[in-house]
Amino acid sequence: MMPKVLFTGMLPPGWGTIPQARFAAFGFEAVLDGRDPYKSEEIFYFSGFRPPPGFLNTLPNLRAIFSLGAGVDGFLRDPDFPRDVPLVRFVDQTLIHEMAQYVVMHVLIAHRGQRFFDAAQHESAWHQRMLLRASRETRIGILGLGDIGTAIAHSLMPFDFQISGWSKTRKTIPGVKSYAGASELDAFLGQADYCICVLPLTEKTRGILNAALFAKLPKGAFVINVARGGHLVEADLIAALNSGHLSGAVLDVFQAEPLPATSPLWTHPDVTATPHIAALTDTKAALKFIGECVRRAEVGQPLPHVVDVKRGY
Numbered sequence: 146m147m148p149k150v151l152f153t154g155m156l157p158p159g160w161g162t163i164p165q166a167r168f169a170a171f172g173f174e175a176v177l178d179g180r181d182p183y184k185s186e187e188i189f190y191f192s193g194f195r196p197p198p199g200f201l202n203t204l205p206n207l208r209a210i211f212s213l214g215a216g217v218d219g220f221l222r223d224p225d226f227p228r229d230v231p232l233v234r235f236v237d238q239t240l241i242h243e244m245a246q247y248v249v250m251h252v253l254i255a256h257r258g259q260r261f262f263d264a265a266q267h268e269s270a271w272h273q274r275m276l277l278r279a280s281r282e283t284r285i286g287i288l289g290l291g292d293i294g295t296a297i298a299h300s301l302m303p304f305d306f307q308i309s310g311w312s313k314t315r316k317t318i319p320g321v322k323s324y325a326g327a328s329e330l331d332a333f334l335g336q337a338d339y340c341i342c343v344l345p346l347t348e349k350t351r352g353i354l355n356a357a358l359f360a361k362l363p364k365g366a367f368v369i370n371v372a373r374g375g376h377l378v379e380a381d382l383i384a385a386l387n388s389g390h391l392s393g394a395v396l397d398v399f400q401a402e403p404l405p406a407t408s409p410l411w412t413h414p415d416v417t418a419t420p421h422i423a424a425l426t427d428t429k430a431a432l433k434f435i436g437e438c439v440r441r442a443e444v445g446q447p448l449p450h451v452v453d454v455k456r457g458y
Contacts, residue, residue, distance in 0.1 A: 146174075147174045148190060148439055149174045149175075149188055150175055150176065150189075150435060151176045151177075151188045151191050151192070152175060152177050152178065152192050152193050153177070153179070154193035155194040155195045155219075156213065157425065160428070161180060171433060172436040173190070185203055186206055188204045189209075190207070190210075190435075190438075191207060192210070192212075192213055192435055194212065195220075199223065200223075202227055209231045210233065211233045211434070212232065212235050215244075215293065216234070216346060217234050217345075220232055228454050233451055233452070234458075235426070236449070236450050237427060240427065241292055241424070242296060243425070245293070248297045248301075248371060249301060251395040252285065252339060252341075255367050257276065280305040280306055282307075283306050284339070285338065285341065286310065286333055287308070287341045288341065289311075289372065290318065290323070291458075294310055294312075294341075295318055299318075307322075308320060308321050309321060309323070309324060309336065310323060310324065312325055314326075335363065336363070337362055337366060341369045341370075342368075342370045342371070342377075345372070347458065350376060352375070353376050354368065354378065355378040356378070356381040356384065364389075366390075367394065367395075368391060368393075368394040368395075370394070370395070370396050371397045374402065376398075377398075377399075377400070379399070379408075379410060382416075383410070386413065386415045394416050395417045396416060402421055403420065
């Protein structure tokens, strides 16, 4: 009998219609909560994204938990999360590179002033304008130099930007100036014309993109958040944009998702908002990853990418 993996919470689009045979091809039986009947004691593995609070504690024989996203804050914010059960984060090169691609696209759109030319085209107006700043004089700062932050840095290098990153500990990445720890955060912020957030969401980073941080960025700085909505104090961002201290922002994640239709972020002229699509979980890659984790767990091998629940990543 194949081990059963229970799926619930937020799942990628279309997962409810995947036939059982496709799951079985990766070495496990899938049980979709709300679709398939099951007994809680039969479930040894769980996979999903943001399960309902307390739900995981209803599975008495749980051996491992697999996140379907790069972040795991949706699990750890549950006060009843079973901290003795290994939590594995999904690491996929396709997802990482798509995230980097999204960031590079929006950096270049802002750097080249494309929104200005979009508006000119809409008015049938021939407005020529030089770059506001040469690439070699443009400083891009990345908050978080893990797998995704490092990929973003590498992807930006061919464009001749000055690239730096801030992380909890010092990183050695050729071509990237590394700032580390709380004592160097202000220095990092003071030289970041673009501030890109890819930090994990923890109690220490929640709300880090706030008025105090924005004030430490150079005037005219641009903010991109592709990490978690919980990092950003949205009212502080709007105030910094309205004052002219920040020149613009790209947001792919929000405090509330879907973003309410009444949110001023939809219509603010200096904000580009996208519906959490910077990188989407690839079905085949996720099933292969889960299958490999189940196989390892069943034969007693170490699981990859196990989260340190005390650190939150």
